[in-house]
Amino acid sequence: MASQRGNHTFSSQNKITRNGSTNSSSKSRKLMDITNTTNTINGSRPSSTNKSFPSPSLKNSFPPSSRSGSLNININKIKDLKIRQDKIRTQRHTLRTQLIECEREIKTIKFRDLSKFKFELYKKKSKHAKYLKQIKELTQILNSKDNERDSLIKKNKSDLSSLQIDLDHNLSSKRQEFRESYDQKLTLWENELQVMENFEPDHEITKEISHLKRVLQELDENWESLQKQNLERQANHELQLKKEFDAFKEAKLKSIDNLTNKNLELLSQVTILQSQTTKLNEEITQIDTQTQDSQHQFSQINKSLAHLEAENNPLLNQSLENSLELENLQQQMENLKEIASQQEKSYNDTYSTVERELLRSRKLENSIIELNGTMRCYAYVMEQNLPENLLFDYENGTITRSLSDHVYKFNRVIPHLKVSEDKFFSQEYSVYHDICLNQKKNFNLISLSSTPYGSLRESLIKFLTEKDTIYQKQYIITLQFVFLSDDEFSQDMLLDYSHHDKDSIKLKFEKNSISLDSKLVIIENGIDDLPLNFNCDDHPNLPHSGMGIIKVQFFPRDSKHNDGIEPTPIDFYFIELNNLKTIEQFEKNVFKKESCDTPIALVLKKLISDTKSFFLLNLNDTKNVSKLLTISEQIQSINLLSKKKRKPI
16 A cells, blocks of 8 residues: 555656567467378368378389379469469458448438528529629610610711801801901901002191100100009019918918818719710710700600600510519518428428437436446447448447357447547537546546557547636646656656657546646637647657547636635546557556556556446557457456445555
8 A cells, every 4th residue: 555655656667578479479389381281171170090002103104204193283272263263352342342332322311401502592592593683684774775876876976077067157258258358358448548658748637646646655655664563563463372272282281281181082982883974974975965956856756755665565464463473473482481480490400409319318328327336338430440340229239249149248339430529529528528527526538549640639628628618617727748658758748749758757646537747738828828849740650659639627616615625636547558569458457457567557457446337438449459459348348337336556
């Protein structure tokens, strides 16, 4: 008892060497006599009881050449037969694999739910028909507008040509009239000038002319002075106007900037509708310019309109019928929508009811397992990697060997093709996890696999540390991850993966728990709190020989501190055994009750005896599946109620 509760250290290497004696025996086993194979074609072997003939008579009866020839013929026949047998075996194996793949595809096709896709396809078809109808209406409108535009363009060209001809004619006639009037006035003024030149001046007239010249000179001087005054006043007025304009400009610049910004915003909006507005503006301008010239055509248009009205009467009746039919179809569509919504509601109610019943059945199943006192043992099956002689019954949780009819029972047999690792933890495992947390008992999950299975570990970490879950709200979660081995270096997997701690990982056995001397991480924000090197890509597999332990502690958040005593945490251990050597050691020390000669065996016995156990057997390898099936029978035979009466190790 003192040695088991004390400190145990896992050394980096053990100096036990047992390979020396096994090498010679393994080599001797490989040496076989293959010369005497001529009589073993049909399964018969030479025996010591067969009668033998004397050697001299054989030598005398058969010459040496004939004996060697017959031997060569028999050997060649044997080789041909073996080659044919190998071909038949390979063909048989390929046919079996093809049959398995066909059955798998049939199963997947049977379990598909096509109702959702049909409903989405129906909605898309209805939308498609609606869009086609709108496109047809728009194309008709656009075609009519194009025809009107072409007719107006033709009319505009003809009117412009006629107006240009009239304008040229009017210009030429006006120029001719102006030229004639100009010539007449020119001759008239020339005659008057000639008369004035020939007129003799009068004395009074000369005086009057001189007086008028003086008056004209005075007027010129006055005009020059007035002109100077006007120029000065003009300059002053221009300066004043310029000042007022600058002030007005400064006052209006701000409003102009605001208007320009608004204008830019409006222009950005106008660009979307610009293609349509330009067409409409062109049509409007053309129509405005041609309204005065096209009034005489109204009578013809009225006649054509009357003719069109006579033709449109049957079309109007047909449109009324179509509108009534459309209303009926819309009413039918509304009825179908109402029926679809009712069916969807009933489907959702049924789905939620099924989910509640499944959760209730899982809780009931776990309660029955608790009352029976047996350990939980689940099988996680990859059928494509397992032998063909294994038959799986997922409803009853059994695996049967077809050759020996031996049945292996499990609490649940789960197919990997239908239930992924994430769904396994959220649907199958979560009920057991919640029961243990509610009972405040330490518990574990032991994963047994003959090959590395890093994706299961990654899904478990996501399930435990996911942000904003009920576990994060009710508990403070801490996590430790170590690798323990008897033959290799023990490692703290939360540290750098290249780090090898030669001082080993220290463990301490306590009541119903094991403490680890390793790095501890508090999970507050989900998986982001873990180190960057902790993911399935950086740690694809554990080292070869040993086991991985993930210890997670749940500290209740709502527990009150009495006299400074911290609340008791609930411990969870994830044990990962993924190589055959460690599994065989686990079987010997735990189930066959042999002496615990290794520290790993002490850890496993301590966890199985003092905590609730959940075994998950990952059946994904053809070679070593028999060993895992044998261990499943031994797990089912353990009774937890009897183990509670025994003293802890």
